[in-house]
Amino acid sequence: MDRAASVEHCIREGLLPEELCRELRLLHLVAGVPGYRPNCTACTLLACPKWGWPALLRARELARDAAEDFFDEFGGLWPETTATVCWFPGSSLPVHTDDCKEYLSKRHVSVVIWLSSQGVDFEGGDFFFEVEGASGESREVVSPRAGNAALFRASERHGLRTVLRGARLALNIWFTRDPSAAEDSRLLGPEGLVLGWGRGLSQRFFGAGPQRTWPEDEASGRLAKRTLAQANLPPRGRALRPRKKRSRCKEGLQPVSTSPLPPSRRARLAVAAHRKLLAVPGSKSPDWHGGHGHGFFRLVWRRERQVRAALPRWHQHGLLSIGPLSSPHSHDCGQLGGRSSALVEHNDYVPGLTIARGALGSALQRRLKKLADGLMTSQEGQLLNQSMRFGSDVPPWAYAIVRRIRRLRGFFTKPRAFDQLIARSPDSESEKPSPDFQQSTVEVPERA
Ligand SMILES: O=C(O)CCC(=O)C(=O)O
Ligand SMILES: [Fe+2]
Structure with missing residues (x-):
């Protein structure tokens, strides 16, 4: 029997290497904004600052390979939306399918890669499939672990139990069989150029969303510290020091605001993220000698240049499913x-x-x-x-x-x-x- 017809989903362990999970956690920390669901922050490929693209694209390709392999659709799946989503206490998702709305109907395959682990980074937040068996419906519950992934058809019923503590970070990638719905056309179309590439400095560092206007709150501060602790960054100043792990789970649900960090904190985190992302192992980067701000700007600029230069190559290798960067994007508005x-x-x-x-x-x-x-x-x-x-x-x-x-x-x-x-x-x-x-x-x- 055809495997795809008989098996609709699977859990892939270790789909993303730990190093890549770490990079994505940092990216979310810097560029995530409230969105997607109540008590969540999200960072989409489309709007994230372009220094974050390499990590997201790499993860996206690993997910695509795995999904095409599992569903036996080689060369047939196009990424439709790529986003990291952080679920804070109180957030959950009832049983649903990922194609349940007209505007979601182009989603055919879902891949969820967890970037944090249950029992370590958060409590609650189990993922589950609702499976139909001879004896009625039952739930197949999965405990999310960083690097592991769930691959399933978008029409499959699944959900997410309430997160009770901590921050549950995941990378969602939805694939379509319709290349015209692929996100890359937006990424390099006028919209992506406006959002992803940004104009001002702060847009280039943090993304183009409204993140600069949200106030600080305790939950994002905790997430920031924990993520940084896991990222093994060289400690630099108070904001980057890991905090002691909290031993007790708070009773009941804590309503939290999901506001991202204020600009000053974000700037420090972005600097730390860039140090980590751009550092050449074993060598001392001369860019840092100019002090934080100056060296940071240069690093961001260099990373941007690398991304821009790599675009044609990525395209050539099928990493981007789009036409050339300069393609006109016009149509009859009349x-x-x-x-x-x-x-x-x-x-x-x-x-x-x-x-x-x-x-x-x-x-x-x-x-x-x-x-x-x-x-x-x-x-x-x-x-x-x-x-x-x-x-x-x-x-x-x-x-x-x-x-x-x-x-x-x-x-x-x-x-x-x-x-x-x-x-x-x-x-x-x-x-x-x-x-x-x-x-x-x-x-x-x-x-x-
Ligand atoms: O984060 C997860 O484990 C699943 C999320 C999900 O199903 C969704 O966002 O549609
Ligand atoms: Fe879903």
């Missing part, structure tokens, strides 16, 4: 004009919004339309029906639009981070709410 209302969807379970084209007055409308068109154009220039962005994939000005929508309508009952932007065409079929996700939808009437 057919999209004349929309009169926007659907703003407020989803109770997954915090976020769906924004369609139109409405909101002419200036915002133009910007929103531009964003939506950018998000909803495939590599071939075709318009997609829906598209989703979260965390720092959402440009800061789009956050401003959402704040304005909030003020305008006042329909948000709870303050929440706008961490997901779902742009979809008004022509797309309205989706049926999945039983796993509660939704409420609000029509925003056209403004005069």
Whole structure:
């Protein structure tokens, strides 16, 4: 019997080497922003600063090889979204499938690689598959360990039990069989160039999201220290010293804010991360003699140059499934004009919004339309029906639009981070709410 037809998932031990897990933990620490789910931070490949790309791309390739091998789809899977997600206490994910929405329907295979270990870095947070057997449904529970991975079809039912303590970090990679939905077209398209490459210095170090505006909180401080302790960085100053491990688990769930670190702390962490990532083993880097700031800037610049120079090579070797960097990304916008209302969807379970084209007055409308068109154009220039962005994939000005929508309508009952932007065409079929996700939808009437 065909293996793929009989076995739908597997756990691969040691898919990522410890060194790579460490790099990704550091990257998340520097570039993660609130998003994806309540009590989570996320860092997507699209919006992460480009010095983080090599680690993410390497991990992505290992995941792709493993998935193509296991599902016997050699050369057939394209990465659709790559993101690290950190689950803090109180976060969980009920039984779901990863293709349960229209805008997720291009996801065909899921790979989750854990970057931290249960019992060491966090408590709770078991991963499980819901498997159907002769005697009804049962759960196959997996204890996440750093470097191990779950490979499964996106249509398979699975979930994540509540995290009770610590920080549970994972790398999610969803694959599609449709190359036009591959994330690389966005990575090197105008959107990626704006988000991933960044303009100002701080964008280049931390990513383009709103991370600079969130205040510090205790949970991210703890995560920072633990991650740094695990990363074996040379201690430098107080912020980098590992803390004693906490011996007792706190009773019950601790509600936490998932705010990332303030700029000063992030800068120190970024410096530490770069020292680790860019250091040539066994040699003293002369770049550091100029002191922290100066040497750091030069290292970032050098890493960026390396990434930029490597892009054609990566592309040539099939690491990037896209056209040349300079390919024009244009299409006929005319057919999209004349929309009169926007659907703003407020989803109770997954915090976020769906924004369609139109409405909101002419200036915002133009910007929103531009964003939506950018998000909803495939590599071939075709318009997609829906598209989703979260965390720092959402440009800061789009956050401003959402704040304005909030003020305008006042329909948000709870303050929440706008961490997901779902742009979809008004022509797309309205989706049926999945039983796993509660939704409420609000029509925003056209403004005069
Ligand atoms: O982190 C995990 O173990 C699973 C996460 C998951 O299923 C998801 O994000 O869809
Ligand atoms: Fe999932």
